[in-house]
Amino acid sequence: MAIRDWPEGERPREKLLTLGAAALSDAELLAIFLRVGVKGRSAVDLARDLLSSFGGLRQLLEADRQRFCAEHGLGEAKFVQLQATLELSRRHLGSLLERDAALTSPTLVRRFLSAQLRHLDHEAFAALFLDTQHRVIRFEILSEGTLDSASVYPREVARRALARNAGAVIFAHNHPSGVAEPSDADRRITERLREALALFDIRVLDHFVIGDGEVISFAERGWL
Template identity: 65%
Template sequence: MSIRDWPVAERPREKLLAQGAATLTDAELLAIFLRTGVAGKSAVDLARHLLRDFGGLRQLLEADLISFSQHLGLGPAKYTQLQAVLEMGRRHLAERIKRDSALESPQAVRDYLKACLRHEPHEVFGCLFLDSKHRVIEFEPLFRGSIDGASVYPRQVVKRALAQNAAAVILVHNHPSGVAEPSQADRVLTARLKESLALVEVRVLDHFIIGDGDPLSMAEFGWL
């Protein structure tokens, strides 16, 4: 049965307009993006099929072009559209955190950093540089490593903080495993960076670890 034959309240687009995007399932959201189905499958049927094939929405969103294009109903055109949507989302989050103090919008900061790093297949360490009023200056990924870890050099972090004229920083790195649990090495590194940045009067406000769920704040656990 075509989606056009469904009751109006059950059609994904109409449901979104009436109830909001948050009320839709992953399959319904994906169906709106796909727009059309294929022979014998509505857009929602195709979306459910794709989610099963990929193992979930996150895996689909993080797929590279080759693996993405190997699936029914997908190809380079859809891949470029999806990448554009994801980048617009990241830029929207970046604009949100640049309007106010990072300390006044903690969830927006978490959402932005997660959008920047969760999809990375290897460990990435970066800094969110802040001015004296804790407004965002810039986010910079600084070090990339293997899936087991990244080599982070305090001297380079200090150099970038001075170049950005930062008064404070929020440190961040991802755990590709999805488990946002700090290792002993993470805690030692945080202490080293805090000590090094203090020498140039730059405060470390937090160190976020990005995994599958909400980013873990080392400051909230008293590890700063």
């Protein structure tokens, strides 16, 4: 049965307008994005099939171009549309964070950093530079590749912080393995960075390690 023949209260678009987006299932939200189904399958049916094929919503959203476009009912136009939507979401989080002091929005900081780093298939080390009032100045990827003592240089990080006139910084990096538990190398480089930046009166407020659905805070662990 086509969605237009469903009871009005069960149609994804009408349901969203009445109850809000949070009331919809993953399949219903994806169906709105898809707009149409394929022969013999409604958009909701197709959405359910895709979620099953990819193994879940996150895997679908983070699929590369080749994998995404290979699925029946998708293609390059949908891939481009999805990438634009995801980037808009990341920029929206960034704009929200810029309005508030970072320390008064810890949940938003986590969401922003996770949105920036979690989808990467390689390890990346980043910094959120803040002014003395802990308002966001800039987010930057500082290094990409395996995190160890040779990949993140305290002198270079200090140079960038001074160039941004930062009074504080929050570090973050992802673990592509999905396991967020910090390693000994993570703790060592964080301490080296903290000591280097302290010479310039720049505080390291936190270091977040981003895994698959989990974000670990050094500050909450009492390591900073």
